[in-house]
Amino acid sequence: MLVRCVAESQDRAAFARLFQHFAPRLKSYMRRLGASEGEAEELLQDTFLAVWRKASSFNPEAASVSTWLFAIARNRRIDVLRRTRHVDIQPDDPDLSPAPAPMADDVVNAGQRDRLVRQAMADLPVEQAEVIRLSFYESLSHAEIAEMLGLPLGTVKSRLRLAFNRVRSALEIGRAEGEGHGDLI
Amino acid sequence: MNKQPNHHISDELLLAYAAGSLAEAQSLIAACHIASCPDCRAKLKAADSLGGALLDNLPPEPVSPGSLEALFARLDAPAAQDKPATSPIRLVQTIPGVPEVTAPAPLAQYLGALRWQRLGPGVQSYVLPTSGGASARLMRLAPGVRLPSHRHRGLELTMVLAGGYHDGLAHYGPGDISELDEAHHHQPVVDRDGECIALAVTEKLALYDRFVYRLIQPLIGL
Numbered sequence: 474m475l476v477r478c479v480a481e482s483q484d485r486a487a488f489a490r491l492f493q494h495f496a497p498r499l500k501s502y503m504r505r506l507g508a509s510e511g512e513a514e515e516l517l518q519d520t521f522l523a524v525w526r527k528a529s530s531f532n533p534e535a536a537s538v539s540t541w542l543f544a545i546a547r548n549r550r551i552d553v554l555r556r557t558r559h560v561d562i563q564p565d566d567p568d569l570s571p572a573p574a575p576m577a578d579d580v581v582n583a584g585q586r587d588r589l590v591r592q593a594m595a596d597l598p599v600e601q602a603e604v605i606r607l608s609f610y611e612s613l614s615h616a617e618i619a620e621m622l623g624l625p626l627g628t629v630k631s632r633l634r635l636a637f638n639r640v641r642s643a644l645e646i647g648r649a650e651g652e653g654h655g656d657l658i
Numbered sequence: 659m660n661k662q663p664n665h666h667i668s669d670e671l672l673l674a675y676a677a678g679s680l681a682e683a684q685s686l687i688a689a690c691h692i693a694s695c696p697d698c699r700a701k702l703k704a705a706d707s708l709g710g711a712l713l714d715n716l717p718p719e720p721v722s723p724g725s726l727e728a729l730f731a732r733l734d735a736p737a738a739q740d741k742p743a744t745s746p747i748r749l750v751q752t753i754p755g756v757p758e759v760t761a762p763a764p765l766a767q768y769l770g771a772l773r774w775q776r777l778g779p780g781v782q783s784y785v786l787p788t789s790g791g792a793s794a795r796l797m798r799l800a801p802g803v804r805l806p807s808h809r810h811r812g813l814e815l816t817m818v819l820a821g822g823y824h825d826g827l828a829h830y831g832p833g834d835i836s837e838l839d840e841a842h843h844h845q846p847v848v849d850r851d852g853e854c855i856a857l858a859v860t861e862k863l864a865l866y867d868r869f870v871y872r873l874i875q876p877l878i879g880l
Contacts, residue, residue: 485733489726492725492726493726496721496725497719498713498714498716498718499713500718500719500721501716501717501719502713502716505716513719514721514725517721517725518725518728518732521729522729522732522733535703536703536706537707539710539711539713539714540706540707540709540710540711542710543706543709543710543713544706547709548678550678551678557682557790558682558788558789559678559682559685560686560689560764561764562689562693562702562763562764564699564702564703566693569694569699586704586707587707587710587711587714590710590711591714591715594711594712605673605708606712608673608674609677609708609712610712612677612679615674630668630670633669633670633673634668634669637669637672637673637704638669640707640708641701641704644704
Protein backbone atom coordinates (compact mmCIF):
# COMPACT_ATOMS: atom_id res chain seq x y z
CA MET A 474 0.00 0.00 0.00
CA LEU A 475 1.91 3.00 -1.31
CA VAL A 476 0.26 5.72 0.75
CA ARG A 477 0.83 3.76 3.96
CA CYS A 478 4.55 3.38 3.11
CA VAL A 479 4.73 7.16 2.64
CA ALA A 480 2.92 7.77 5.92
CA GLU A 481 4.73 5.26 8.10
CA SER A 482 8.30 5.36 6.85
CA GLN A 483 8.50 8.46 4.63
CA ASP A 484 9.22 6.01 1.85
CA ARG A 485 10.37 8.07 -1.13
CA ALA A 486 10.33 5.20 -3.57
CA ALA A 487 6.67 4.62 -2.77
CA PHE A 488 6.03 8.36 -3.09
CA ALA A 489 7.76 8.38 -6.50
CA ARG A 490 5.56 5.50 -7.69
CA LEU A 491 2.42 7.34 -6.56
CA PHE A 492 3.66 10.41 -8.43
CA GLN A 493 4.49 8.49 -11.59
CA HIS A 494 1.06 6.90 -11.70
CA PHE A 495 -1.13 9.82 -10.67
CA ALA A 496 0.73 13.01 -11.66
CA PRO A 497 0.05 12.61 -15.41
CA ARG A 498 -3.67 12.05 -14.73
CA LEU A 499 -3.86 14.92 -12.29
CA LYS A 500 -2.09 17.14 -14.79
CA SER A 501 -4.65 16.15 -17.41
CA TYR A 502 -7.37 17.08 -14.88
CA MET A 503 -5.79 20.47 -14.11
CA ARG A 504 -5.38 21.29 -17.82
CA ARG A 505 -9.03 20.47 -18.44
CA LEU A 506 -9.98 22.88 -15.69
CA GLY A 507 -8.21 25.69 -17.52
CA ALA A 508 -4.77 25.66 -15.86
CA SER A 509 -1.87 26.68 -18.12
CA GLU A 510 1.08 24.30 -18.52
CA GLY A 511 3.00 26.19 -15.80
CA GLU A 512 0.01 26.42 -13.44
CA ALA A 513 -0.71 22.71 -13.85
CA GLU A 514 2.90 21.84 -12.94
CA GLU A 515 2.76 24.14 -9.91
CA LEU A 516 -0.54 22.60 -8.81
CA LEU A 517 0.99 19.14 -9.10
CA GLN A 518 3.76 20.23 -6.75
CA ASP A 519 1.21 21.66 -4.30
CA THR A 520 -0.96 18.58 -4.50
CA PHE A 521 1.87 16.11 -3.90
CA LEU A 522 3.32 18.20 -1.06
CA ALA A 523 -0.12 17.90 0.54
CA VAL A 524 -0.11 14.16 -0.19
CA TRP A 525 3.26 13.82 1.58
CA ARG A 526 2.04 15.70 4.63
CA LYS A 527 -1.43 14.22 4.81
CA ALA A 528 -0.46 10.63 4.02
CA SER A 529 -1.01 9.61 7.65
CA SER A 530 -4.61 10.85 7.51
CA PHE A 531 -5.41 8.66 4.50
CA ASN A 532 -7.92 6.01 5.48
CA PRO A 533 -8.03 3.17 2.93
CA GLU A 534 -11.31 1.95 4.42
CA ALA A 535 -12.96 5.26 3.57
CA ALA A 536 -11.64 6.17 0.14
CA SER A 537 -9.51 4.75 -2.62
CA VAL A 538 -6.24 6.51 -3.44
CA SER A 539 -7.71 8.05 -6.59
CA THR A 540 -10.74 9.41 -4.70
CA TRP A 541 -8.48 10.81 -1.99
CA LEU A 542 -6.15 12.42 -4.56
CA PHE A 543 -9.08 13.80 -6.50
CA ALA A 544 -10.34 15.58 -3.36
CA ILE A 545 -6.90 17.05 -2.54
CA ALA A 546 -6.37 18.24 -6.11
CA ARG A 547 -9.88 19.72 -6.30
CA ASN A 548 -9.28 21.77 -3.16
CA ARG A 549 -5.80 22.95 -4.24
CA ARG A 550 -7.02 24.03 -7.62
CA ILE A 551 -9.86 26.08 -6.17
CA ASP A 552 -7.52 27.74 -3.67
CA VAL A 553 -4.96 28.60 -6.30
CA LEU A 554 -6.70 29.06 -9.65
CA ARG A 555 -9.98 30.54 -8.54
CA ARG A 556 -8.46 32.49 -5.66
CA THR A 557 -11.35 31.41 -3.52
CA ARG A 558 -11.87 28.42 -1.31
CA HIS A 559 -13.64 25.14 -1.24
CA VAL A 560 -14.91 24.53 2.29
CA ASP A 561 -13.79 21.00 2.78
CA ILE A 562 -15.40 18.30 4.82
CA GLN A 563 -14.20 14.77 5.54
CA PRO A 564 -17.28 12.53 5.40
CA ASP A 565 -15.69 10.19 7.95
CA ASP A 566 -14.71 12.80 10.52
CA PRO A 567 -15.72 11.25 13.86
CA ASP A 568 -16.44 14.73 15.25
CA LEU A 569 -19.41 15.13 12.93
CA SER A 570 -22.89 14.26 14.08
CA PRO A 571 -22.98 10.48 14.32
CA ALA A 572 -25.27 8.42 12.15
CA PRO A 573 -27.86 6.42 14.08
CA ALA A 574 -27.17 3.30 12.00
CA PRO A 575 -24.24 2.29 9.80
CA MET A 576 -24.21 4.52 6.74
CA ALA A 577 -25.32 2.75 3.61
CA ASP A 578 -21.93 3.02 1.98
CA ASP A 579 -19.93 1.97 4.99
CA VAL A 580 -20.55 -1.70 4.46
CA VAL A 581 -18.97 -1.52 1.03
CA ASN A 582 -15.22 -0.98 1.28
CA ALA A 583 -13.50 1.77 -0.66
CA GLY A 584 -12.03 -0.50 -3.30
CA GLN A 585 -15.39 -2.15 -3.98
CA ARG A 586 -17.06 1.24 -4.05
CA ASP A 587 -14.72 2.56 -6.73
CA ARG A 588 -15.14 -0.55 -8.81
CA LEU A 589 -18.94 -0.29 -8.55
CA VAL A 590 -18.86 3.43 -9.36
CA ARG A 591 -16.61 2.91 -12.37
CA GLN A 592 -18.87 0.17 -13.68
CA ALA A 593 -21.97 2.30 -13.14
CA MET A 594 -20.31 5.21 -14.96
CA ALA A 595 -19.47 2.95 -17.89
CA ASP A 596 -23.09 1.80 -18.04
CA LEU A 597 -24.59 5.31 -18.02
CA PRO A 598 -26.40 6.56 -21.11
CA VAL A 599 -24.06 8.85 -23.06
CA GLU A 600 -26.01 12.03 -22.31
CA GLN A 601 -25.92 11.38 -18.55
CA ALA A 602 -22.21 10.52 -18.53
CA GLU A 603 -21.57 13.72 -20.47
CA VAL A 604 -23.13 16.07 -17.84
CA ILE A 605 -21.23 14.28 -15.06
CA ARG A 606 -17.97 14.68 -16.98
CA LEU A 607 -18.62 18.33 -17.76
CA SER A 608 -19.48 18.98 -14.15
CA PHE A 609 -16.39 17.27 -12.71
CA TYR A 610 -13.87 17.84 -15.47
CA GLU A 611 -14.69 21.19 -16.88
CA SER A 612 -15.93 22.38 -13.50
CA LEU A 613 -18.76 24.13 -15.28
CA SER A 614 -21.75 25.35 -13.33
CA HIS A 615 -25.02 23.68 -14.27
CA ALA A 616 -26.13 26.87 -16.02
CA GLU A 617 -22.92 26.87 -18.10
CA ILE A 618 -23.44 23.21 -19.05
CA ALA A 619 -27.00 24.02 -20.11
CA GLU A 620 -25.76 26.87 -22.30
CA MET A 621 -22.96 24.82 -23.80
CA LEU A 622 -25.22 21.89 -24.73
CA GLY A 623 -28.14 24.10 -25.73
CA LEU A 624 -30.41 22.43 -23.16
CA PRO A 625 -32.83 23.83 -20.59
CA LEU A 626 -31.25 24.05 -17.11
CA GLY A 627 -33.91 21.66 -15.78
CA THR A 628 -32.80 18.99 -18.27
CA VAL A 629 -29.17 19.27 -17.16
CA LYS A 630 -30.20 18.95 -13.53
CA SER A 631 -32.46 15.97 -14.14
CA ARG A 632 -29.71 14.19 -16.12
CA LEU A 633 -27.31 14.76 -13.23
CA ARG A 634 -29.88 13.42 -10.77
CA LEU A 635 -30.59 10.35 -12.90
CA ALA A 636 -26.89 9.62 -13.32
CA PHE A 637 -26.20 10.02 -9.61
CA ASN A 638 -29.17 7.81 -8.72
CA ARG A 639 -27.87 5.05 -10.98
CA VAL A 640 -24.44 5.26 -9.39
CA ARG A 641 -25.92 5.19 -5.92
CA SER A 642 -28.23 2.29 -6.68
CA ALA A 643 -25.20 0.36 -7.99
CA LEU A 644 -23.66 0.98 -4.56
CA GLU A 645 -26.87 -0.17 -2.87
CA ILE A 646 -26.81 -3.41 -4.84
CA GLY A 647 -23.15 -3.83 -3.89
CA ARG A 648 -24.18 -3.30 -0.28
CA ALA A 649 -26.92 -5.92 -0.48
CA GLU A 650 -24.40 -8.41 -1.88
CA GLY A 651 -22.00 -7.45 0.91
CA GLU A 652 -24.70 -8.25 3.48
CA GLY A 653 -25.11 -11.65 1.88
CA HIS A 654 -21.46 -12.30 2.65
CA GLY A 655 -21.85 -11.34 6.28
CA ASP A 656 -19.98 -8.03 5.92
CA LEU A 657 -22.52 -6.14 8.01
CA ILE A 658 -21.37 -5.39 11.51
CA MET B 659 -28.30 19.42 16.39
CA ASN B 660 -28.92 15.84 17.40
CA LYS B 661 -32.02 15.36 15.32
CA GLN B 662 -31.50 14.26 11.71
CA PRO B 663 -32.40 16.99 9.20
CA ASN B 664 -35.63 16.63 7.20
CA HIS B 665 -34.78 19.01 4.36
CA HIS B 666 -31.61 18.21 2.44
CA ILE B 667 -29.47 19.77 -0.25
CA SER B 668 -30.42 18.59 -3.74
CA ASP B 669 -28.36 15.97 -5.53
CA GLU B 670 -27.40 18.60 -8.10
CA LEU B 671 -25.99 20.86 -5.42
CA LEU B 672 -24.17 17.99 -3.74
CA LEU B 673 -22.59 16.99 -7.06
CA ALA B 674 -21.56 20.58 -7.76
CA TYR B 675 -20.00 20.69 -4.28
CA ALA B 676 -18.04 17.48 -4.95
CA ALA B 677 -16.96 18.75 -8.37
CA GLY B 678 -15.71 21.98 -6.81
CA SER B 679 -17.81 24.25 -9.00
CA LEU B 680 -19.59 26.18 -6.24
CA ALA B 681 -18.70 29.65 -5.02
CA GLU B 682 -17.07 29.74 -1.57
CA ALA B 683 -20.26 30.86 0.22
CA GLN B 684 -22.24 28.05 -1.42
CA SER B 685 -19.63 25.44 -0.63
CA LEU B 686 -19.67 26.70 2.98
CA ILE B 687 -23.40 26.18 3.43
CA ALA B 688 -23.30 22.81 1.62
CA ALA B 689 -20.46 21.72 3.95
CA CYS B 690 -22.42 22.92 7.01
CA HIS B 691 -25.46 20.86 6.03
CA ILE B 692 -23.39 17.79 5.12
CA ALA B 693 -21.58 18.06 8.48
CA SER B 694 -24.89 17.75 10.31
CA CYS B 695 -26.49 15.17 8.02
CA PRO B 696 -25.30 11.53 7.93
CA ASP B 697 -27.42 10.78 4.84
CA CYS B 698 -25.78 13.54 2.84
CA ARG B 699 -22.34 12.44 4.06
CA ALA B 700 -22.99 8.99 2.60
CA LYS B 701 -24.01 10.65 -0.67
CA LEU B 702 -20.88 12.80 -0.65
CA LYS B 703 -18.72 9.69 -0.46
CA ALA B 704 -20.46 8.37 -3.58
CA ALA B 705 -19.97 11.73 -5.33
CA ASP B 706 -16.27 11.88 -4.40
CA SER B 707 -15.87 8.34 -5.75
CA LEU B 708 -17.24 9.63 -9.05
CA GLY B 709 -14.39 12.15 -9.12
CA GLY B 710 -11.86 9.41 -8.36
CA ALA B 711 -13.28 7.10 -11.03
CA LEU B 712 -13.17 9.88 -13.62
CA LEU B 713 -9.56 10.65 -12.64
CA ASP B 714 -8.55 7.07 -13.39
CA ASN B 715 -10.10 7.31 -16.84
CA LEU B 716 -8.37 10.53 -17.91
CA PRO B 717 -5.70 10.25 -20.59
CA PRO B 718 -2.34 10.86 -18.85
CA GLU B 719 -0.49 14.00 -19.85
CA PRO B 720 3.34 14.06 -19.78
CA VAL B 721 4.75 15.74 -16.68
CA SER B 722 7.84 17.92 -16.95
CA PRO B 723 10.97 15.75 -16.43
CA GLY B 724 12.29 17.74 -13.46
CA SER B 725 8.98 17.76 -11.61
CA LEU B 726 9.61 14.84 -9.23
CA GLU B 727 13.14 16.04 -8.38
CA ALA B 728 11.81 19.54 -7.65
CA LEU B 729 9.23 17.94 -5.38
CA PHE B 730 11.88 15.94 -3.49
CA ALA B 731 13.88 19.14 -3.04
CA ARG B 732 10.82 20.78 -1.49
CA LEU B 733 10.27 17.83 0.84
CA ASP B 734 13.83 18.36 2.11
CA ALA B 735 13.38 22.10 2.62
CA PRO B 736 12.28 23.20 6.10
CA ALA B 737 8.51 23.25 6.33
CA ALA B 738 8.51 26.95 7.22
CA GLN B 739 9.45 27.85 3.64
CA ASP B 740 6.27 26.37 2.28
CA LYS B 741 2.84 27.77 2.51
CA PRO B 742 1.23 26.50 5.70
CA ALA B 743 -0.59 23.27 5.11
CA THR B 744 -4.30 23.57 5.63
CA SER B 745 -5.13 21.67 8.78
CA PRO B 746 -8.26 19.55 9.00
CA ILE B 747 -11.15 21.56 10.41
CA ARG B 748 -11.76 20.50 13.98
CA LEU B 749 -12.81 23.76 15.55
CA VAL B 750 -16.04 23.65 17.45
CA GLN B 751 -17.26 27.08 18.39
CA THR B 752 -20.49 28.62 19.44
CA ILE B 753 -22.22 31.45 17.65
CA PRO B 754 -20.88 34.73 19.11
CA GLY B 755 -23.51 36.35 21.29
CA VAL B 756 -25.52 33.11 21.33
CA PRO B 757 -23.25 30.80 23.37
CA GLU B 758 -25.84 28.01 23.59
CA VAL B 759 -25.71 27.47 19.81
CA THR B 760 -22.86 25.33 18.46
CA ALA B 761 -21.55 26.33 15.05
CA PRO B 762 -21.20 23.53 12.49
CA ALA B 763 -17.48 22.72 12.09
CA PRO B 764 -17.06 24.29 8.63
CA LEU B 765 -18.51 27.57 9.88
CA ALA B 766 -16.23 27.85 12.92
CA GLN B 767 -13.35 29.40 10.99
CA TYR B 768 -15.54 32.25 9.69
CA LEU B 769 -16.76 33.55 13.02
CA GLY B 770 -13.66 35.31 14.34
CA ALA B 771 -14.68 38.83 13.38
CA LEU B 772 -18.41 38.47 13.91
CA ARG B 773 -20.26 41.68 14.73
CA TRP B 774 -24.04 41.55 14.65
CA GLN B 775 -25.55 44.37 12.65
CA ARG B 776 -29.14 45.38 13.32
CA LEU B 777 -31.22 45.47 10.14
CA GLY B 778 -34.62 46.10 11.64
CA PRO B 779 -36.85 45.15 14.57
CA GLY B 780 -35.84 41.65 15.68
CA VAL B 781 -33.46 41.14 12.74
CA GLN B 782 -29.68 41.10 13.04
CA SER B 783 -27.18 39.91 10.47
CA TYR B 784 -23.49 39.40 9.87
CA VAL B 785 -21.89 39.10 6.43
CA LEU B 786 -19.26 36.35 6.41
CA PRO B 787 -15.93 36.98 4.70
CA THR B 788 -16.21 34.89 1.53
CA SER B 789 -15.12 35.61 -2.03
CA GLY B 790 -16.72 34.67 -5.36
CA GLY B 791 -20.13 35.02 -6.92
CA ALA B 792 -22.29 34.42 -3.85
CA SER B 793 -22.50 35.93 -0.40
CA ALA B 794 -23.13 34.32 2.97
CA ARG B 795 -24.64 35.91 6.03
CA LEU B 796 -25.71 34.76 9.43
CA MET B 797 -29.17 35.89 10.45
CA ARG B 798 -30.37 36.23 14.02
CA LEU B 799 -34.13 36.56 14.15
CA ALA B 800 -36.30 37.21 17.19
CA PRO B 801 -39.21 34.87 18.04
CA GLY B 802 -42.24 35.44 15.83
CA VAL B 803 -40.48 37.76 13.37
CA ARG B 804 -42.04 37.87 9.92
CA LEU B 805 -39.55 38.66 7.15
CA PRO B 806 -40.66 40.66 4.13
CA SER B 807 -41.96 38.56 1.24
CA HIS B 808 -39.31 38.28 -1.45
CA ARG B 809 -37.80 36.17 -4.18
CA HIS B 810 -34.28 35.97 -5.56
CA ARG B 811 -32.56 36.45 -8.89
CA GLY B 812 -30.47 33.34 -8.36
CA LEU B 813 -30.32 30.44 -5.95
CA GLU B 814 -31.14 31.13 -2.31
CA LEU B 815 -29.91 28.63 0.27
CA THR B 816 -30.90 28.89 3.92
CA MET B 817 -29.82 26.56 6.69
CA VAL B 818 -31.25 26.71 10.21
CA LEU B 819 -28.63 26.45 12.96
CA ALA B 820 -31.01 26.94 15.88
CA GLY B 821 -34.73 27.51 16.36
CA GLY B 822 -36.94 27.30 13.31
CA TYR B 823 -39.16 29.06 10.82
CA HIS B 824 -42.07 28.35 8.52
CA ASP B 825 -42.03 29.76 4.99
CA GLY B 826 -45.66 29.11 4.09
CA LEU B 827 -44.88 25.71 2.53
CA ALA B 828 -42.79 23.88 5.09
CA HIS B 829 -41.20 24.13 8.50
CA TYR B 830 -37.43 24.27 8.82
CA GLY B 831 -35.59 23.28 11.99
CA PRO B 832 -31.96 22.78 12.97
CA GLY B 833 -29.85 21.24 10.18
CA ASP B 834 -32.58 21.72 7.56
CA ILE B 835 -31.69 23.52 4.38
CA SER B 836 -34.02 25.25 1.97
CA GLU B 837 -32.96 25.58 -1.65
CA LEU B 838 -35.05 28.06 -3.59
CA ASP B 839 -34.65 29.23 -7.14
CA GLU B 840 -35.95 32.44 -8.63
CA ALA B 841 -39.42 31.07 -9.26
CA HIS B 842 -40.11 31.03 -5.52
CA HIS B 843 -41.59 33.81 -3.47
CA HIS B 844 -41.37 33.19 0.21
CA GLN B 845 -42.04 34.87 3.50
CA PRO B 846 -40.30 33.19 6.42
CA VAL B 847 -42.02 33.45 9.80
CA VAL B 848 -39.88 32.59 12.83
CA ASP B 849 -41.28 30.17 15.44
CA ARG B 850 -42.75 31.89 18.48
CA ASP B 851 -40.93 29.81 21.06
CA GLY B 852 -37.39 31.04 20.48
CA GLU B 853 -35.02 33.00 18.30
CA CYS B 854 -33.79 31.56 15.03
CA ILE B 855 -30.17 31.51 13.90
CA ALA B 856 -29.77 30.76 10.21
CA LEU B 857 -27.08 30.84 7.56
CA ALA B 858 -28.29 32.34 4.28
CA VAL B 859 -26.44 32.25 0.97
CA THR B 860 -27.60 34.16 -2.07
CA GLU B 861 -26.23 34.65 -5.55
CA LYS B 862 -27.86 38.00 -6.18
CA LEU B 863 -29.82 40.57 -4.23
CA ALA B 864 -33.35 39.63 -3.25
CA LEU B 865 -36.30 41.09 -5.13
CA TYR B 866 -38.66 42.39 -2.49
CA ASP B 867 -42.32 42.48 -3.33
CA ARG B 868 -42.96 45.76 -1.55
CA PHE B 869 -41.53 48.95 -2.94
CA VAL B 870 -40.53 50.25 0.50
CA TYR B 871 -38.03 47.40 0.94
CA ARG B 872 -36.55 48.12 -2.46
CA LEU B 873 -35.91 51.67 -1.29
CA ILE B 874 -33.98 50.61 1.78
CA GLN B 875 -32.21 47.69 0.12
CA PRO B 876 -29.04 49.66 -0.71
CA LEU B 877 -28.74 50.39 3.01
CA ILE B 878 -29.15 46.86 4.30
CA GLY B 879 -27.48 45.03 1.41
CA LEU B 880 -29.92 42.12 1.44
